[in-house]
Amino acid sequence: MITKFQVAYKNLQRKRIRSLLTLIGIALSAWVLVSLLGFNQGYENALNKDIDNMGFELMIMAKGCPYEAATMMLKGGTGLKYINESIMEEIAKEPEVDKAFPMLMSAVFDPNKGESGGIAGYFGVEARSFAELKPSLKFKQGKWFTDTNAYEVVMGYEAAELEQREVGDMILMPEKNVEFKVVGVLERTGTQDDGTIFVPLKTLQKIFGRPDELTTIGIKLKKGVDSARLEEKLYKLPDVQVVSLAQVKDTIMKLISTAKVMVLSIAIIAILIAMVGVINTILMSVHERFQEIGILKTIGAMPWDIFKLIWIETLILCAIGGVLGIGLALILSKVTGILIRYVMPYAPSGGLVLIDLKLVLITLAAVLGIGLLSGLYPAWKAGRIRPLEAIRSEVGR
């Protein structure tokens, strides 16, 4: 007994190159689709992870102060505004607050950085509290500075690579002409910490002439508390703004949404092109087999049988193409991630393309659905072929 599936499958082998090209078209569009959907969920995941890694949920800074380190770097520290350290005590009293961490960001112009100089950022922290805040930070060499007044630095992985410094080396802060001793080099984290030079808070305050002043206070909340009341209260403090990292995330996601719409449009166009390709292939195949289909009807095939036969052909193409495309996407997800990182204005660390089983199944269902849709017209057309007309015709002779 020979099944309709076997007949359909063998027929696709008749014009191997044509079937293969159609298959490639479907595979490519499935690849684009699954990669982009994977990017949609991967990006958000990676961003969440980045924000979790920051270790705090709320930031407090002076009104009008840029809260993005990138912005600060671009402006060269000119946009920085300061808050008084005394505010720390008030904040620590609040019942929702687990811990508060003082931070001071500073930047100087380094004429030796890059071709025409650049901005070097310094991050003043209290070693003990900062280590508590970021337990994920690991040392490649050395350890945190112990004295908050010491002239010592801990360098992020990339900063140390760039400056070619190891533990025990000295490093000069340009503009201020102050020398520091490198006491620690961090391992790579994939976050902006990699490019940062950490300095004891008091030392940095002294060098920049801003005693008792901070740029940022990070607030870590107690587990499971609602931050709404606290945020409201903090808003009432004079000249202070509160930024929740959830807000930061929202802002980034909004920026990204435009890019998402673009990539999704590309995916839809890719799928439409593949769909037209499938319709064309199957229609041509039906046209070439006009007589043969007529003969199938004389030997007992009902219109619905022919419809199914042609539909199965479309489904086989789409199923194989879909599986190939998804396989390709899984294999190349890292490469896709790198490409996306290259074109995106901001990309969080970690894998940007996250393809899980659910996504694989959704994509496969989508490709098969599109296949069924593309097969409708050719299958309907084939089902309507009248045996007599087919036998009389000259097509295929």
Place this chain on the structure above:
Amino acid sequence: MNQNNISIEAINLKKVYLRGSEQIPAVNDVSLRINQGDFISIIGPSGSGKTTLINLLGFLDNPTSGELRLGERSIFNHAKPLSERELTKIRREIYGYIFQNFYLIPTLTVMENVMLPLTFYRKQGTENEAAKLLKLLGMDHRKDHLPGEISGGEMQRVAIARAMVNMPEILLADEPTGNLDTKRSGEIVQVLKELNRNIGLTIIMVTHNPELARCAKRMFEMRDGKICQIACGPQDSYFNDASAGLP
């Protein structure tokens, strides 16, 4: 086979084609009765209407007027055309077809081609029919070959096996030897004769070759849409000594 004892009868059958405003009667008032177990051949020049007639008799087309009777059933009475679905139902129940161009599916093996009709419709008792037929037609050693790997005569044998696999009552053969040389033509007609003689298969054959037509029990000629019987009883001394036929 053929327990139903189906005869086919055409009464004042007419098929008119329109060419512009002109009416062309391809089959003009044909009345004909073919009994179960009969073997008739129809000859005639091109355009005489013989293929149109066999298409009507084989339910591949609706007549313009007249009546067709299959056994006791009256079909096309009062010129009510049947839908493609109804035609297919009758065809797969009663008919087998072979054509000049064989129309085997090139991607399927000989065996698969023969079994193809069973994919769409299967009568009871046809389980081993494909293998039996291939053996009967001397094609069992070729069952795993593709149509492109066998000769024209062999292809027509496969087409005959395919037509026979659902145990039809009537076999319609439209120019079955049109693409074959004289020797192979003789072999195919011999196969048809033996099927008719041994299992009582009703055969209606259209051919332009009078020599082959004489192998049938009755021979008709079509001219300008009209039919007349020109011979009765096998006239085929030409093939009697042929070594061809069933192995």
